[in-house]
Structure formats: structure tokens, C-alpha cells
Amino acid sequence: MQLPQTSRSKHGAAFLSVKRTVCGQNCHSLESLASFIPKKGTIHDPFPGPQFNKVEATAVSVPEATFVSLKFSGDDLDPGVVSKILKKVPERCERIGDVLFTNSKGVDRVAKTGFWQLSAPDRLDGDLDAQIVAFLDQFTIDMVVWRELAERFQACIFCSLFVKTVNDEIILQASTLQMLSERGLSIGFDVY
Structure with missing residues (x-):
């Protein structure tokens, strides 16, 4: 999967929201990837196995x-x-x-x-x-x-x-x- 465009705060920190489907249930986690996001690359599931059947990434939203x-x-x-x-x-x-x-x-x-x-x-x-x-x-x-x-x-x-x-x-x-x-x-x- 290609890495999506990340959102950047004015302070330069990049944030990415990772949504994982686990056994058919949506689980949400927010991960601060400010120092770890590659400019180009793929996302690898750190917990491979049958319980994780889909990984999708989207930019994090902020309060209205x-x-x-x-x-x-x-x-x-x-x-x-x-x-x-x-x-x-x-x-x-x-x-x-x-x-x-x-x-x-x-x-x-x-x-x-x-x-x-x-x-x-x-x-x-x-x-x-x-x-x-x-x-x-x-x-x-x-x-x-x-x-x-x-x-x-x-x-x-x-x-x-x-x-x-x-x-x-x-x-x-x-x-x-x-x-x-x-x-x-x-x-x-x-x-x-």
C-alpha cells in the first residue's frame, strides 16, 4: 500500500491516522509518526497474521x-x-x-x-x-x-x-x- 499524504502542523510535525480492520471490526489508533514517516514507501503491518486482514491509512483530522x-x-x-x-x-x-x-x-x-x-x-x-x-x-x-x-x-x-x-x-x-x-x-x- 502506498503511503498517503500526511498532514503537517505549522510546527513541522507530521501525523497519520492508521485504521485497521481486525476480525471484521474497525479499530482506530492515532500514531504520531513525526520522526519515522518515510517520504515514499509502503506501510507494513507490524502484527502480521490472520487476525489483521486490512490496513488503510488516512490523514488525521483536527477539531472543528x-x-x-x-x-x-x-x-x-x-x-x-x-x-x-x-x-x-x-x-x-x-x-x-x-x-x-x-x-x-x-x-x-x-x-x-x-x-x-x-x-x-x-x-x-x-x-x-x-x-x-x-x-x-x-x-x-x-x-x-x-x-x-x-x-x-x-x-x-x-x-x-x-x-x-x-x-x-x-x-x-x-x-x-x-x-x-x-x-x-x-x-x-x-x-x-
Whole structure:
């Protein structure tokens, strides 16, 4: 079988999705072949035998849309202080004990903890890596400030991914993961 055209990220990494039919059942696996894909050649099944009767390769797809938010939470979180430190106005914030809303029966919903959230502009190209980098570049580069916030509060970059298929792939570059680590930020995902 001839090797198909691979997709390349802007960072130069090549990725290939391998779909194998095993005993009549489709099995999907995503393999990062960045340093191993030959320019021309064939794909050889590493597990030959009667249980593997077909190997086909196709380019990997990426999510249709990605949404990213920076979130801080904690019982002693004062949104005004976080805003002042980061020099940003949140789109959502609350202090512990704030009445968030009152339902139709007159029962108040009260904030159980302090919360601060700001979202990055939405991306429809599936490039989560670039979205996170561009978003964090808008904030202070003082790592002492970031570490103090991360030590005081739960600090997170939260990502929502809207995928086209069950086989979509997201790769975060080591430099992006380092940005998160230097700032003490964890990363969370919701996949739809």
C-alpha cells in the first residue's frame, strides 16, 4: 500500500491516522509518526497474521472548533484582586457567598467559592496550540505573579473541543506545555 499524504502542523510535525480492520471490526489508533514517516514507501503491518486482514491509512483530522478559558477559583478569591494583578477584566466572576440568581420559587443560588474567568477568542480552525499561546501572550510575563496566583487558587486553562469524528486528534507542543507549567496552570478538556 502506498503511503498517503500526511498532514503537517505549522510546527513541522507530521501525523497519520492508521485504521485497521481486525476480525471484521474497525479499530482506530492515532500514531504520531513525526520522526519515522518515510517520504515514499509502503506501510507494513507490524502484527502480521490472520487476525489483521486490512490496513488503510488516512490523514488525521483536527477539531472543528476550540474554545479556551483561563479560570481561577478559591474560597478566598477576590475577583477585583485577580483583575488588578492580571490587568484584565473577567467575563465572569464571583465571590464566595454572592447571590448568583434567584429562581422562580424565590430560592437564591449562592456562590460556593470565589471564581474568575476570561475566555480567548474562539477558533474555528482547530489549532488549540496556537490559541493557547496567543491567549497567554496577552497576559503578564512575570512568572512570579503567575506562581503566586497558582499557589493561592486553583488555576486552569480549560478547553472545549468540538470534534468532527471519534478519531480527531489534538497535539500540544512541548513549548505550550512549558508555558502552562511555568505559570502553574493545569489544563482541562471537554470534548463534544
